[in-house]
Structure formats: C-alpha cells, structure tokens
Amino acid sequence: RKEVEQDPGPFNVPEGATVAFNCTYSNSASQSFFWYRQDCRKEPKLLMSVYSSGNEDGRFTAQLNRASQYISLLIRDSKLSDSATYLCVVNIRFQKLVFGTGTRLLVSP
Amino acid sequence: GAGVSQSPSNKVTEKGKDVELRCDPISGHTALYWYRQSLGQGLEFLIYFQGNSAPDKSGLPSDRFSAERTGGSVSTLTIQRTQQEDSAVYLCASSGRLGGQETQYFGPGTRLLVL
Numbered sequence: 655r656k657e658v659e660q661d662p663g664p665f666n667v668p669e670g671a672t673v674a675f676n677c678t679y680s681n682s683a684s685q686s687f688f689w690y691r692q693d694c695r696k697e698p699k700l701l702m703s704v705y706s707s708g709n710e711d712g713r714f715t716a717q718l719n720r721a722s723q724y725i726s727l728l729i730r731d732s733k734l735s736d737s738a739t740y741l742c743v744v745n746i747r748f749q750k751l752v753f754g755t756g757t758r759l760l761v762s763p
Numbered sequence: 764g765a766g767v768s769q770s771p772s773n774k775v776t777e778k779g780k781d782v783e784l785r786c787d788p789i790s791g792h793t794a795l796y797w798y799r800q801s802l803g804q805g806l807e808f809l810i811y812f813q814g815n816s817a818p819d820k821s822g823l824p825s826d827r828f829s830a831e832r833t834g835g836s837v838s839t840l841t842i843q844r845t846q847q848e849d850s851a852v853y854l855c856a857s858s859g860r861l862g863g864q865e866t867q868y869f870g871p872g873t874r875l876l877v878l
Contacts, residue, residue: 696871697871697872698854698869700866700868703866741806750796750811750819751796751867755804
C-alpha cells in the first residue's frame, strides 16, 4: 500500500463548480499535512497547510480526519486558473515529506 | 535570488555518460531534498540532507546515484553511467518554517534527457 494515495482524476468541472479531492495516508504517526499545486511543466508550490481543526483560505478549504487518516481539499467557485494537479503531502518522519501522485483538475468555460 | 535555483535547466546526454545537477537552496534553510519526477508521474523522493546529520539516502534508486552537500549549502546530484530510464525532471527543494511548520520550497528543476 502506498504511503499517500490520491485519485489521479482528471476531474473535469465547469467554471463556478465546487470540487473536492480526498487523500488517504497509511502511517498513523504522520505529523503534518499539506496541499501543493503543480502546474504543467512547473515545480510544485505550497497551496496550504492542513490543520486538525480545518482551515480555509479564500475559496479553498482543507480538512484533516486523523481517525480515518484522510485529508480533503474543497475548491468553491472554480476558476479556469485552478486547472492544475493537486498534490497531497504528508510528513511521515521529521521534516521528510511524502507526496501523493496528485489529482488532476480541469476547469472548463 | 530569494528562491531555490537549479542548474542546468535542461540537460541532454548520451547513455553511459555521467551528469551532475546542481541545487542552490534558499539561504538559511538547513534541509535540502532531491526528488525525481518522470513524465506524468508523481514525485519520487531521492535523498534528504539536514544540517550536519548523515543524509537520508533511502530513495536513491541505484548506486549510480549519489549526492553531496558542501558547506551545508549547495548540493550536487551525480548520476553515473546514465540510462534512458533516468530521463526525468530532477527537483530540488529546501525547507524552512512557515507558520510554525516546516515547508518545502522547490526549485524549477533540471530536465534530463538520456538518449
């Protein structure tokens, strides 16, 4: 079983739609969690950290469920510019991050 | 510059040749990572340096791969006797604290093509 698993997609949604991605992790001792965004042929960039209480940044909401070992990302009012691959990232050991393979999002007009 | 830089940005080499890839981390970041990403695939962890500690080499795919970090700053990833399956984007990242958590910042990558 992979340490971090994501549905590869693609998720095809129209502009303005709400879309949600889930990610599961296998190590219950995982300490911290992030969502990164990667555009085509670009390096990954931090989108947001994920806190136990859930956190929101504009149209983006991240949640963590430690009991079920999954992380979610909700994007409201999707924009064309949201089209990218979203990477779930988990800190398994101190400072070493493990990346999922990513979920591809395509937002169409 | 303020970000992680890598060189070269692109490298084309012949099978069997050695290549060296360079990473300049963000100043002050003690942790440095190398990843590999093949076309359409996820990130594959290669190696991790933290300060003066022994590096975590658990992700290196074979003994043809090695990396060093001199003076706790610049790092070089060396691939000996390159093979076609080594073709990928090699990404370097350094980490620092953001909001109390260690956060990685990536360089633009080196695109390696082995013919």
